[in-house]
Amino acid sequence: MGSGPLGDASTTAQVHPARLTCALAERATQAGCTVIQQQVVAVEALPGVSLRSGAAADSAAPGTPQYTITTQGGQKHGPFSAVVLATGAWIECANAWLPGVVPFGWRNVKVHSVVLQAAAAAATSCTATCAGSAGQVAVDSCQPSPHPGAQATSQGTVCLQEHPRALPATMLFVHDGEQGLEPEVYPRPCGEVYSCDISSDTPVPETPAEVQPDAGSCEKLEKFLRGLGGGLDDTDAFPLKAAQACYLPYAPGDQPIIGPSDVYPGVFIGAGHNCWGILLGPATGLLLAHQVLQQPVHFLSKDTVQSLAPGSTNCKKQPAVARAEQAVSQT
Ligand SMILES: Cc1cc2nc3c(=O)[nH]c(=O)nc-3n(C[C@H](O)[C@H](O)[C@H](O)COP(=O)(O)OP(=O)(O)OC[C@H]3O[C@@H](n4cnc5c(N)ncnc54)[C@H](O)[C@@H]3O)c2cc1C
Numbered sequence: 001m002g003s004g005p006l007g008d009a010s011t012t013a014q015v016h017p018a019r020l021t022c023a024l025a026e027r028a029t030q031a032g033c034t035v036i037q038q039q040v041v042a043v044e045a046l047p048g049v050s051l052r053s054g055a056a057a058d059s060a061a062p063g064t065p066q067y068t069i070t071t072q073g074g075q076k077h078g079p080f081s082a083v084v085l086a087t088g089a090w091i092e093c094a095n096a097w098l099p100g101v102v103p104f105g106w107r108n109v110k111v112h113s114v115v116l117q118a119a120a121a122a123a124t125s126c127t128a129t130c131a132g133s134a135g136q137v138a139v140d141s142c143q144p145s146p147h148p149g150a151q152a153t154s155q156g157t158v159c160l161q162e163h164p165r166a167l168p169a170t171m172l173f174v175h176d177g178e179q180g181l182e183p184e185v186y187p188r189p190c191g192e193v194y195s196c197d198i199s200s201d202t203p204v205p206e207t208p209a210e211v212q213p214d215a216g217s218c219e220k221l222e223k224f225l226r227g228l229g230g231g232l233d234d235t236d237a238f239p240l241k242a243a244q245a246c247y248l249p250y251a252p253g254d255q256p257i258i259g260p261s262d263v264y265p266g267v268f269i270g271a272g273h274n275c276w277g278i279l280l281g282p283a284t285g286l287l288l289a290h291q292v293l294q295q296p297v298h299f300l301s302k303d304t305v306q307s308l309a310p311g312s313t314n315c316k317k318q319p320a321v322a323r324a325e326q327a328v329s330q331t
Contacts, residue, residue: 006007006171014171014186017278024285038071039207043083043267044096049102051263051273066266076157080179082292086270088277089204090245100263102310105252106272110245112198112217114225116232117241118191181224192241193224193232204247211245218243250274255308258284268292269310 006012024034049066065079085094085101089108172185183197198217207212222240226233233247251257251272261267268291270284277284287305290297299306306312 006173012171012328014188015278016048016188020278020282023090024050024282035209036071038073038075040087041072042070043085043094044068044070045098045264046079065268071126080266082266082268084268084270084288084292086288088208088271088273089249090208090271091249098261098264098267100271101261101267102257102271103252107250108204108302109248109250109274110200110211111196111201111206111215111248112215112221113194113196113242114218114222114240114244115195115242116193116222116225116238118193119237119239120191172228174224176224179224181221183221183224185225185228193225193238195221197221197224199248211247213243217245230306248274249277256280256284257308258287258311259305259309262309 023107040183044067046066046068064081067080067083068076068078068085069080070076070077085091089106092101092104092106095104155294170187173182175182176312181197183195186194188194195314198214198221200214202214222243226238232238249272251274254272254274256270256272256274258270259268261269268288270288274285275279287300287308289295
């Protein structure tokens with residue numbers, strides 16, 4: 001058994017996925033966007049939108065309405081000039097809406113995680129300061145119950161100072177050959193301890209809301225976590241806050257697919273981030289924003305942009321029109 005540091009506070013940082021996505025949604029709202037949190041059940045092309053076969057479907061002039069979106073309950077939205085499909089492990093569902101829009105053969109790996117919450121930290125008041133300085137975590141105000149000490153700033157965003165910590169900030173990557181476990185452990189500034197491991201090939205349920213942990217997986221992970229020391233075995237001091245599962249989406253070829261559809265003009269795809277979507281997601285969003293607005297992309301090489309685009313990787317072996325025909329024959 002050995003150990004070694006991967007980095008320090010100047011070279012490493014933690015991202016809290018839920019808070020990051022909430023904060024991005026809030027910023028978008030502040031910038032004038034409307035955020036609708038509903039399940040999409042259909043995307044329909046308006047009459048006259050013709051399928052293409054090529055590296056990227058021709059884009060209409062920005063602003064040309066081309067698609068409507070229907071959400072659960074039957075409410076229709078749009079028409080929209082651009083649609084971004086970014087539904088993670090559910091991306092293949094889009095083929096039922098727009099036949100052949102994404103290649104077939106995605107692989108989704110289910111992974112479990114547990115969160116312990118330090119009772120002491122929950123009772124302690126953290127000092128709120130402004131977001132942006134080192135050692136602080138941005139917490140979006142769309143959190144139903146911000147952590148104690150979190151406080152609204154003038155921008156409507158709340159932030160939480162790292163002090164006082166219930167645990168050291170050190171992340172831990174553990175390998176236990178005997179049990180076949182490799183948990184990652186992330187103590188968070190707000191006194192939570194997040195840990196994930198134990199994968200399975202349980203298929204994705206119909207909707208994300210139906211995802212449940214496999215029987216016994218979170219219990220095994222929690223038991224291992226509590227055995228690591230640091231007082232985590234004390235269930236009063238560190239009660240279980242969450243036991244959950246989510247999916248890593250792997251595109252055919254295992255590389256993310258990001259860019260304009262090679263079949264449907266005005267449709268964009270951002271998916272297949274496998275185990276790196278928290279890190280890569282914001283960059284994916286930036287690239288897609290440039291592509292939707294037809295702005296030049298200066299921050300990535302042409303080759304990189306092309307290699308990520310739908311129509312490269314696996315799609316090459318299955319031309320766009322053939323995919324569309326296959327999708328139609330399967331519906
Ligand atoms: C346990 C675990 C640990 C991880 N650790 C890391 C890490 O340390 N670093 C890292 O970079 N990445 C990590 N990842 C990977 C990362 O979480 C994923 O790569 C990332 O979430 C994928 O982002 P996405 O936006 O493509 O998909 P998702 O995050 O899955 O987002 C897709 C969204 O679409 C929604 N959706 C699906 N269908 C519909 C519909 N019909 N209508 C409306 N909405 C819909 C879903 O509800 C979901 O909110 C981890 C993943 C897991 C499971």
